[in-house]
Each structure stands twice: as C-alpha cells, then as structure tokens.
Amino acid sequence: MPERSERPERKPRADATRNREAVLAAADALFADCDSPEAVTMADIAAAAGVGKATLFRGFGDRTGLIHALYEMRLAPIRRAIEEGTPPLGPAAPPLQRVSALLDAVLCFKIDNRHLALALEGTGGDSPYAAEHYERWHGTLQAALERVPGLADSNFTAHALLAATRADLVEHLVGREGTTREQMRAHLAAFTARVLEP
Amino acid sequence: MPERSERPERKPRADATRNREAVLAAADALFADCDSPEAVTMADIAAAAGVGKATLFRGFGDRTGLIHALYEMRLAPIRRAIEEGTPPLGPAAPPLQRVSALLDAVLCFKIDNRHLALALEGTGGDSPYAAEHYERWHGTLQAALERVPGLADSNFTAHALLAATRADLVEHLVGREGTTREQMRAHLAAFTARVLEP
DNA sequence: CCATGAAACGGACCCGGGGTCCGTATCGTA
DNA sequence: TACGATACGGACCCCGGGTCCGTTTCATGG
Structure with missing residues (x-):
C-alpha cells in the first residue's frame, strides 16, 4: 500500500481561519489599550474574540x-x-x-x-x-x-x-x-x- | 496623655535579623547558579533558608x-x-x-x-x-x-x-x-x- | 442532499507560584 | 519569672497559563 503523501490535502476549515482572524483582532485591540501587557490575560482575549481558551492555544501554541x-x-x-x-x-x-x-x-x-x-x-x-x-x-x-x-x-x-x-x-x-x-x-x-x- | 513617639524603640529581635541574613544568603546562592531567574521560586528560597514563606514576605514585601x-x-x-x-x-x-x-x-x-x-x-x-x-x-x-x-x-x-x-x-x-x-x-x-x- | 469521519470547538479542569492568615513559639523587658 | 510584643511557619487562597475530552461543525464522496 503506497504512502498517500502526495497532497491529499483537504481544504482548511472555514471556522478555523475565521476564528484565527477574530483572535488576532481581539488580541490586537486588547493590547492596544491596556496599561501593561501582562494585564491582558489569555482568557480575556478568548472572551473578547468570542472563542474558547483552547482555540487560542491550538492556534498559536502559547x-x-x-x-x-x-x-x-x-x-x-x-x-x-x-x-x-x-x-x-x-x-x-x-x-x-x-x-x-x-x-x-x-x-x-x-x-x-x-x-x-x-x-x-x-x-x-x-x-x-x-x-x-x-x-x-x-x-x-x-x-x-x-x-x-x-x-x-x-x-x-x-x-x-x-x-x-x-x-x-x-x-x-x-x-x-x-x-x-x-x-x-x-x-x-x-x-x-x-x-x-x- | 502625651504621645509616646520619643524613641520607645526596643531592640530588634535577634531571630529576625538572623533570618533576614539567612534569606539573603540563600537567595543569593540560588540566583547565582540557576539558568534563569524565574526558575527560582519564593518557596525554594524559603526552604533553602530554613524559613517559612511568610518570613520572606514579612521581611521584604514581595x-x-x-x-x-x-x-x-x-x-x-x-x-x-x-x-x-x-x-x-x-x-x-x-x-x-x-x-x-x-x-x-x-x-x-x-x-x-x-x-x-x-x-x-x-x-x-x-x-x-x-x-x-x-x-x-x-x-x-x-x-x-x-x-x-x-x-x-x-x-x-x-x-x-x-x-x-x-x-x-x-x-x-x-x-x-x-x-x-x-x-x-x-x-x-x-x-x-x-x-x-x- | 445526506452520510461520514476528520478536524475544530469550548469550558471544565489541573497545576504551580505569588501572596496572606492566624494560632503558636520566641524574644526583650520589667 | 511573668508578660506583652514581635516574629514564626505552613496551610490556605487566588489567579493565570496550559490541557482534556465529550460535543459540534465542517468538507468530502456518494
């Protein structure tokens, strides 16, 4: 049985990319107006993006x-x-x-x-x-x-x-x-x- | 009744100063050989100094x-x-x-x-x-x-x-x-x- | 248009570290 | 030696980063 490494690549899911954008936007906004960066927490970002915390870590590692x-x-x-x-x-x-x-x-x-x-x-x-x-x-x-x-x-x-x-x-x-x-x-x-x- | 603000100062306790020295020495030693400063925790320092955590915070604030x-x-x-x-x-x-x-x-x-x-x-x-x-x-x-x-x-x-x-x-x-x-x-x-x- | 399995979701959960509380032990003074 | 003040210590709380897993949502092939 030959390896199927030759681009069986399925299209990336729509919600994934949409969420990624939302997270980036939310994080950017939050960091933009805050006194100190460590004041903005991962949970904050997730909430602001309307997303679960796990989505942050899945998408960006840490x-x-x-x-x-x-x-x-x-x-x-x-x-x-x-x-x-x-x-x-x-x-x-x-x-x-x-x-x-x-x-x-x-x-x-x-x-x-x-x-x-x-x-x-x-x-x-x-x-x-x-x-x-x-x-x-x-x-x-x-x-x-x-x-x-x-x-x-x-x-x-x-x-x-x-x-x-x-x-x-x-x-x-x-x-x-x-x-x-x-x-x-x-x-x-x-x-x-x-x-x-x- | 007049204020007794005129130096009723009693001698500082011996164990307090002794502990302070011990903490400083222990902390110094721990920071000296560690890869990164945040690797050494307050509990570590307290333990190394043979002292309770509260003593650290009482003596140095944070x-x-x-x-x-x-x-x-x-x-x-x-x-x-x-x-x-x-x-x-x-x-x-x-x-x-x-x-x-x-x-x-x-x-x-x-x-x-x-x-x-x-x-x-x-x-x-x-x-x-x-x-x-x-x-x-x-x-x-x-x-x-x-x-x-x-x-x-x-x-x-x-x-x-x-x-x-x-x-x-x-x-x-x-x-x-x-x-x-x-x-x-x-x-x-x-x-x-x-x-x-x- | 529907069945299917893979991929993403989300929030409950864990863990580790800074900081605190309070009953107890110790010191300095009379 | 008795006493009040001071310091002690470790159990405890809180909060934030990071994870787990049952559930949902998407892309694909029929």
Whole structure:
C-alpha cells in the first residue's frame, strides 16, 4: 500500500481561519489599550474574540506564540521594504544612510507598536535576544555596519545601537515622559550619527 | 496623655535579623547558579533558608523587594565610590573620563552580578526605568555628559549608553556567546569613545 | 442532499507560584 | 519569672497559563 503523501490535502476549515482572524483582532485591540501587557490575560482575549481558551492555544501554541504572530504580522511590510525595497532602506543604499534608515525604521515601528513590542520583549521567560526577528535586525544592521569604513566591533555596535530602541525605553520616554515621536527620531539620529562619523 | 513617639524603640529581635541574613544568603546562592531567574521560586528560597514563606514576605514585601534588597547590597560599594570616591569614578574627575569610568563600572557590575541584574530587570511587571537605582545611574551619567562640550541630548544619550549595558544583553553576549569580560569592556569603551569624541 | 469521519470547538479542569492568615513559639523587658 | 510584643511557619487562597475530552461543525464522496 503506497504512502498517500502526495497532497491529499483537504481544504482548511472555514471556522478555523475565521476564528484565527477574530483572535488576532481581539488580541490586537486588547493590547492596544491596556496599561501593561501582562494585564491582558489569555482568557480575556478568548472572551473578547468570542472563542474558547483552547482555540487560542491550538492556534498559536502559547501566549508567546500569539504575541509573536501579531508582531510578525505588523512587521511584514517593513521586513519586505528592507529586504527587497529601494534605498535608503533597501539593500542598494550606501552603508551610512542604510544604517540610519534601518534604525529609524526600527524606532518608528517600536513607537507605533509599543504595546506589542513591550509584550514581546517583556515575555519574561526567554530573552529578546533569542528571538529570530532580533537576529534579523541585528544581522542586517551588522552587515551594513561592516561596510562603514573605520568601524571595528560591528557585532557589538549593532547590539548597542539596537539597544537604544528597546521597547521599554521607548515606552518610558514616549509613553511616560511625553517625548514626541519626532523628538525621539531626532535624538536617535543624532546619536547614531555620532557613532558613525569619525 | 502625651504621645509616646520619643524613641520607645526596643531592640530588634535577634531571630529576625538572623533570618533576614539567612534569606539573603540563600537567595543569593540560588540566583547565582540557576539558568534563569524565574526558575527560582519564593518557596525554594524559603526552604533553602530554613524559613517559612511568610518570613520572606514579612521581611521584604514581595519578590521584587527581595531581589531589590540583594541588588542594593551588592551595589552599595560602587555607589559610594561614585558619590564620594576619587577620580576617575568620583565627582572630581574630568567629564570625559568620568563617563567612561561610570559606564565601565556599570558594565562590570552587571557582568559580575548577571543573575541579580537579570532577575531585577526581568521582573516583568514594572519596567527597569521606574526603579530608583536606574534613576541614579542615569542622573549621574547625564550630569557628567552635560559637561562634555559639543554634546546635545544629554538625557537621551545617557539612556542610550546605559542601554548598551542592559542585563539581558550582557547575559546574551557573555553567558551565551562566550564573550570575555575584557572583550566586553573594550567594546563598550570603544563605543562610548565614538559617541563622546567629536 | 445526506452520510461520514476528520478536524475544530469550548469550558471544565489541573497545576504551580505569588501572596496572606492566624494560632503558636520566641524574644526583650520589667 | 511573668508578660506583652514581635516574629514564626505552613496551610490556605487566588489567579493565570496550559490541557482534556465529550460535543459540534465542517468538507468530502456518494
């Protein structure tokens, strides 16, 4: 009896995908207006989505997985712009400009998605540095830094620059101290300029 | 009947202080050799100290309080060296040297007390930027930066430089990737030099 | 349009950890 | 030594993440 591995794939169920969307939407909304990410519980999300708790865990594995899915969803456009976009974000940009553009993009993303970034980095268990999206940011940034003349330590420098965009720092400055989005961008730009220019 | 607020203070009980020491020692030891801080539970600490759980909470308020007490204990000497020590760490040092010395001190402390720093910054609930010890680091560093000629944004710059010494970053580089203590110091020194020098 | 089995559902349930309560043991003082 | 205050400890509560299983709903083939 031959293996039937050759795509007997039946269509995915309609309610499953519908529920997945509902969960993502509900979670996004809940995280959006809450003081701190750990204030929103899995049961809350399930209730808000009109779904049983098990559906959450079946669809996303665990809490981290759900947040991760939300995060990647929002991140996808920026990711594309970086990997195959046009300068200054795309790969064709001259190194110096690209580093600045990269960091500015990260910062803007973190500002616009404070809740998610905070929820993700604040997921106590695993450090942010183990996540693959951080690896991507770091890898791309390091590659760009490598092409900057007179700059050793591209590895550490990439880490240090990214550290300036940490979610809780952004939350502290923007959310708590009322720093403007544009002020933040200016500050970060000035800082990176100082690091890059000899 | 006059208020008896004028020091009717009786001597603190011997067992109380003894237990406090035992708890601090036990907690320190447990945090020292564990993969991740949240792996060590309050019950564990109580058991290791030969004490009831309630004693922990009576003496330190909550988990954060206990970790905080440990942290401040270790931090005290460095704090003194900064506030009333001799250059390059003390207040009399020229700004540029002091900034470098300050950051180096923070880094060394975080390396030598990774467990504690990680436990403290990783205490999900409250962001590290709300803690008063961070306020102190930041305040001192900002003051020093203020005296560096040609450097605007001393506030943000202080945050950004301190971000390069975040506990989980240190843990990642030193604990996971095997970076040497001296390598870390060199990297950070080079990075800050780039930021400071025009 | 209906029978069928696979896939998804949902909420009761479990577990582990932070934090509390209160009867009891211990200490400092007179 | 007697006494009141203080600290003790472990049983207990609560809440949130994660699981189990009987039931429901869908896609498919007739």
